[in-house]
Amino acid sequence: MQPYRILIQQSATIALNFLSPAERDQVMRDINRLADSPFPPEAPSVYRVQGPPEMLVLPTLDRLRVVYTVGPDRTLSIQDIINQDLADRYFRQPTAVA
Numbered sequence: 001m002q003p004y005r006i007l008i009q010q011s012a013t014i015a016l017n018f019l020s021p022a023e024r025d026q027v028m029r030d031i032n033r034l035a036d037s038p039f040p041p042e043a044p045s046v047y048r049v050q051g052p053p054e055m056l057v058l059p060t061l062d063r064l065r066v067v068y069t070v071g072p073d074r075t076l077s078i079q080d081i082i083n084q085d086l087a088d089r090y091f092r093q094p095t096a097v098a
Contacts, residue, residue, distance in 0.1 A: 004074045004075065006078065009080070023064075031058070034058055055067050065083075
């Protein structure tokens with residue numbers, strides 16, 4: 001089976017440019033490994049985020065997450081690379097204010 005084509009969006013490119021060369025190389029290795037797998041959304045470490053379009057998240061390095069979509073044309077569209085701590089802060093359940 002052909003590997004998935006990788007399309008990196010501008011926000012992900014910007015995030016990659018803020019990483020050290022070693023970190024950037026590791027993230028790209030993880031993305032390429034995902035693209036070479038038979039069906040990336042079912043990779044063991046991938047999880048889904050609800051909503052249209054369905055976003056998938058690939059953990060990489062210690063606290064980084066690659067957010068991407070899978071197109072019907074076998075394209076992995078890398079939307080962004082985010083820090084898990086920051087995502088936890090913004091997307092945690094709201095708490096009631098007394």
